[in-house]
Amino acid sequence: MDEEALANCRRAFAAQVLSKEGVQSDDALLRAFATVPRERFLGPPPWKTASWCGYVDVPSGDPSVVYQDALFALQHERHVNNGSPSLHARGIHKLALRRGETVCHVGAGSGYYTAIMSLLVGGDGHVTAVEFNEELARRAEDNLRAYPNVRVVRGNGVEWPRELTDAVYVNFAVHFPAEPWVERLSVGGRLIMPLGVPDVDAAGPTGLASYAGFFLFCREEHGYAAEYLAPVSFVWAEAVAGGFDSYRRLEAAFSRGGMQHVRALRWKTARQGKEWYSEADWGLVFGM
Numbered sequence: 001m002d003e004e005a006l007a008n009c010r011r012a013f014a015a016q017v018l019s020k021e022g023v024q025s026d027d028a029l030l031r032a033f034a035t036v037p038r039e040r041f042l043g044p045p046p047w048k049t050a051s052w053c054g055y056v057d058v059p060s061g062d063p064s065v066v067y068q069d070a071l072f073a074l075q076h077e078r079h080v081n082n083g084s085p086s087l088h089a090r091g092i093h094k095l096a097l098r099r100g101e102t103v104c105h106v107g108a109g110s111g112y113y114t115a116i117m118s119l120l121v122g123g124d125g126h127v128t129a130v131e132f133n134e135e136l137a138r139r140a141e142d143n144l145r146a147y148p149n150v151r152v153v154r155g156n157g158v159e160w161p162r163e164l165t166d167a168v169y170v171n172f173a174v175h176f177p178a179e180p181w182v183e184r185l186s187v188g189g190r191l192i193m194p195l196g197v198p199d200v201d202a203a204g205p206t207g208l209a210s211y212a213g214f215f216l217f218c219r220e221e222h223g224y225a226a227e228y229l230a231p232v233s234f235v236w237a238e239a240v241a242g243g244f245d246s247y248r249r250l251e252a253a254f255s256r257g258g259m260q261h262v263r264a265l266r267w268k269t270a271r272q273g274k275e276w277y278s279e280a281d282w283g284l285v286f287g288m
Contacts, residue, residue, distance in 0.1 A: 013067035021090040032119040039063035041112035048073040100124040106157035107171035111140035118147045173209035173234040185219040194234040197247040211254040224265035253277040263287035
């Protein structure tokens with residue numbers, strides 16, 4: 001396929017994934033999805049797509065096939081995928097990145113959505129991409145060389161960012177918001193993360209989340225606003241262990257429902273009002 005035809009595929013793909021999530025009037029995000037070459041972040045063909053039946057080989061190596069709202073494997077044996085484009089279109093839109101801002105992408109994989117965010121913050125902005133898996137971090141570093149406002153870090157995502165930042169975008173499921181994600185947000189800063197519990201089958205943990213929801217937290221002058229965005233399925237946090245009692249309580253909260261009525265994150269303060277989910281030092285508070 002020639003470059004002009006491939007560019008047309010990218011533009012159609014961008015329009016599709018944004019419209020599927022009802023994202024309107026976000027021209028910068030539309031341009032970013034239409035610009036970043038997804039095929040370069042998937043590795044060489046043959047590619048694999050994820051389905052409910054497992055992974056299926058894509059018979060074509062034509063890059064046009066990756067411009068669909070589908071999951072493509074990065075490490076199929078670990079159930080690590082490139083992520084749903086429409087889901088990330090919604091999440092990145094809600095993150096509301098502006099030119100010149102700093103953003104920390106936690107669980108960056110091979111860097112595709114990092115590249116999209118780097119275009120949104122522009123040359124005056126900066127993206128720190130954190131990836132725990134050594135192979136994926138190395139791939140991200142190679143893939144993102146053409147994006148000078150990006151720094152790739154091989155590290156534990158719950159330990160980043162290391163300094164105040166305008167936005168944190170987390171791409172693995174975990175049962176708590178890590179301290180740096182919350183406390184290193186500047187006032188007006190936004191955090192999006194999949195909060196959930198791990199999936200377990202007869203052989204033990206599967207490496208995926210069983211229950212998870214995308215939550216948006218916004219730091220205000222006094223406290224944190226919260227919004228439930230959508231149910232999601234993400235890979236489980238590889239570097240996080242323990243929390244079995246929390247898993248049961250959080251799973252029960254998802255089973256009861258009501259997360260769409262969460263309006264605030266209580267952080268290191270005493271409980272006040274009714275909470276959808278509570279721990280001693282944090283909780284998700286219902287709206288009044």
